[in-house]
Amino acid sequence: MTITADAGPVRVALDRTWWQRHGTTTVVWTARAALLAVVLVFWQLAADRWVDATFTSRPTEIAARLAEWSGDGTLWANTWITVQEIVYGFLLGAGTGALAGFVLASLNLVYRVLDPFVMALYSIPKVALAPLFIVWFGIGMHMKVLLAAATVFFLVFLNTAAGVREVDRGLVDAVRLMGGNRRDVALRVVLPASMTGVLTGLKVAIPYALIGTVIGELVASNRGLGYLINDAASQFDTAGVFATLVVLSVIAGVLNVFVGMVGRRANRWKPLDD
Numbered sequence: 001m002t003i004t005a006d007a008g009p010v011r012v013a014l015d016r017t018w019w020q021r022h023g024t025t026t027v028v029w030t031a032r033a034a035l036l037a038v039v040l041v042f043w044q045l046a047a048d049r050w051v052d053a054t055f056t057s058r059p060t061e062i063a064a065r066l067a068e069w070s071g072d073g074t075l076w077a078n079t080w081i082t083v084q085e086i087v088y089g090f091l092l093g094a095g096t097g098a099l100a101g102f103v104l105a106s107l108n109l110v111y112r113v114l115d116p117f118v119m120a121l122y123s124i125p126k127v128a129l130a131p132l133f134i135v136w137f138g139i140g141m142h143m144k145v146l147l148a149a150a151t152v153f154f155l156v157f158l159n160t161a162a163g164v165r166e167v168d169r170g171l172v173d174a175v176r177l178m179g180g181n182r183r184d185v186a187l188r189v190v191l192p193a194s195m196t197g198v199l200t201g202l203k204v205a206i207p208y209a210l211i212g213t214v215i216g217e218l219v220a221s222n223r224g225l226g227y228l229i230n231d232a233a234s235q236f237d238t239a240g241v242f243a244t245l246v247v248l249s250v251i252a253g254v255l256n257v258f259v260g261m262v263g264r265r266a267n268r269w270k271p272l273d274d
Helices: 002-046 059-072 074-106 108-123 126-137 141-165 169-177 182-193 195-219 225-234 238-266
Strands: none
Touching: 002 059, 059 074, 059 238, 074 108, 074 141, 074 195, 074 225, 074 238, 108 141, 126 141, 126 195, 141 195, 195 225, 195 238, 225 238
C-alpha cells in the first residue's frame, strides 16, 4: 500500500518532466510549421493580386525551379561547390580564430597591444577585400575559401578572447594554490570556461561564412550558388534567385544544427540548471 500511495506523486512528477522535455518541443515545432505555412499561403495569394509577381515570384514557381535544377543537375553541382567553400572557409577561420583568441587573450600584455589593430582589421567591410583577394589568389575556390575564413576569423577570435578574459579568477587561483602550473590552468580552467565564448562565436559566424563565400562567387565565379544568383538576376528570374536563397538557408540551418550538437557535447561538464 505504501508503494501505491507514493506512486501517484512520482508518476505526476515524471509526466511533468516528460512534458517539459518533449511536449514543449512539439508545440514549438508545430507553431513553426504553422507559421511557415501561413507565410507561404499568403505569399502565393498576394502574388499578382497586391504585388507584382515579377518582383516576388510565387512559392509554386520557386518549387518548380528547384525541381527543374535538381532534374538537370544544375542545383547539385553548384551546391556542392558552395558547400565545400563554406565548410573549408568556416573550419579554417574558426580554427585559427579560436586558437588565436585563446593564446592571445591568455597573454594580457600582448592582447592589449594588438587589440586596436585587430579591431581596425575587423572593421574593414569584407566585401571590400574581394577585389584584393582576386588579385592575390585568382578566381578559383581558394579565393572564396579564404574570403569566408577572413570573415569568420574575427567573429570567433573576438568571442573566444572575451570568454578567456571573463574566466573566474578565483578558479585560476584555486588551481595554482593546489600546485597547478600554467598548463594546468590553461587546460583545466581557461579552456572549459571559455567554451561558451567559442560556441557563441561559431554560431554567429555561420551566416558570415555563407556571406563571404557568396560574395566571392558574386564578384568573380562561373559556378556555385552565388553564380546561380547572379545568372538568375541578370535574366530577371526572380524564382531562380529565391530558389538559390532557399538552398543557402537550408545549408545555414544544417550548420547551425551541427554547431548545436558540438555545443551540447562540449558543455556536458557544466552543472544542470535546477
